[in-house]
Amino acid sequence: MDTDPRSRTEQWERVVSQPSFGGDGFQTEQELRRWSADVAAKAQRYQEMQAEVARVAVTESSRDDVVRVTVDATGAVTDLVISDRSRELPGAELAGLVLTTMRRAQSRITDEVADVMTRTVGDDPQTVAAVVGSYRERFPEPEPEPERPTASTVEEMSLGHVEDSDSPARPERPRPPRRSDPDEDDDWGGPSIFS
Template sequence: MVSQPQFGGDGYQTEQEVRRWAADVEAKAQRYQQMQAEVAAVSVTESSRDGVVRVTVDATGAVTDLDIGDRHAELSGAELSREVLTTMRRAQSRITGSVAEVMERTVGDDPQTVAAVVGSYRERFPEPEPEDGRHTGSPVEEISFDRPDDPGPGTQPPRRRPPRRPRPDDDDDDNPWGNGSILS
């Protein structure tokens, strides 16, 4: 923590206090720049339990590398998608710990900043749901809005033709729109 300079003494003492305070501020700024650079360099790699998927994410949670092993052919598309997302979320959830280590090492003397940054990461990248199939959150229900005339999934509804407009009885060659206006 940077302490405030003590003014009010003689000119020499005040000058020394200002120099010490300025040096403390400069040192703190350098530590924050170091923290920022180290946080930006955070990268986490996680593998799926079966080793088919490996995902690397950066400090923002963005996927920077995705490797899918040859055994992916043993999985359905849905299973492979689930493995990729689960592995990505596990990697993202580990970012918080890496950022916390950097924060403690570089600016640990500023607990409010450390708590705010780590809390922000914890909120953005929570622990993923357990992989054993148990869902700990609220249950999700599937809702469908079936229409009475809906033939069901996978079938095309019958095509309906728009009603035909009545034609005017009189075909006047001078008026291509018939007897009525073009809006009728």
């Protein structure tokens, strides 16, 4: 005998939510109407959920407000604003800023969709968990936005390393002169591939 009150409650909810056919004609008709109304109400809630999810939009700005990106519930970019200050940035840095900001906006879609689903179909936790899990997989948390170098940092940087102000500057070594080779093709600067 099952003594767990939760499982008895779950069994009762299943019995109550399922139509009980096979009684007299009036009871069967009433059960069919109740069951049909429940199905219609659930379908209406799912349509509301779908419409609300379709209206989800998230806007995110880069740390220094150079880039602002808006994405919809599918993660597609619906608006992109790049300020005039972007002219001060190298192209690769600006591209990275756009992508990082877009990914941050996309990662926030999951929370918005979870809120909509909890409000509309929260009584179906399996569906909510499946949809929210799918969004988390598609739009994971992005890497943190890298710090932009300051003017003093840029001045100290030279060819990928930071100069130590206490150490003397290394003299540049002159490059050896290029030897002339009779097999060398003057047009390309290398040996002929036909030799």
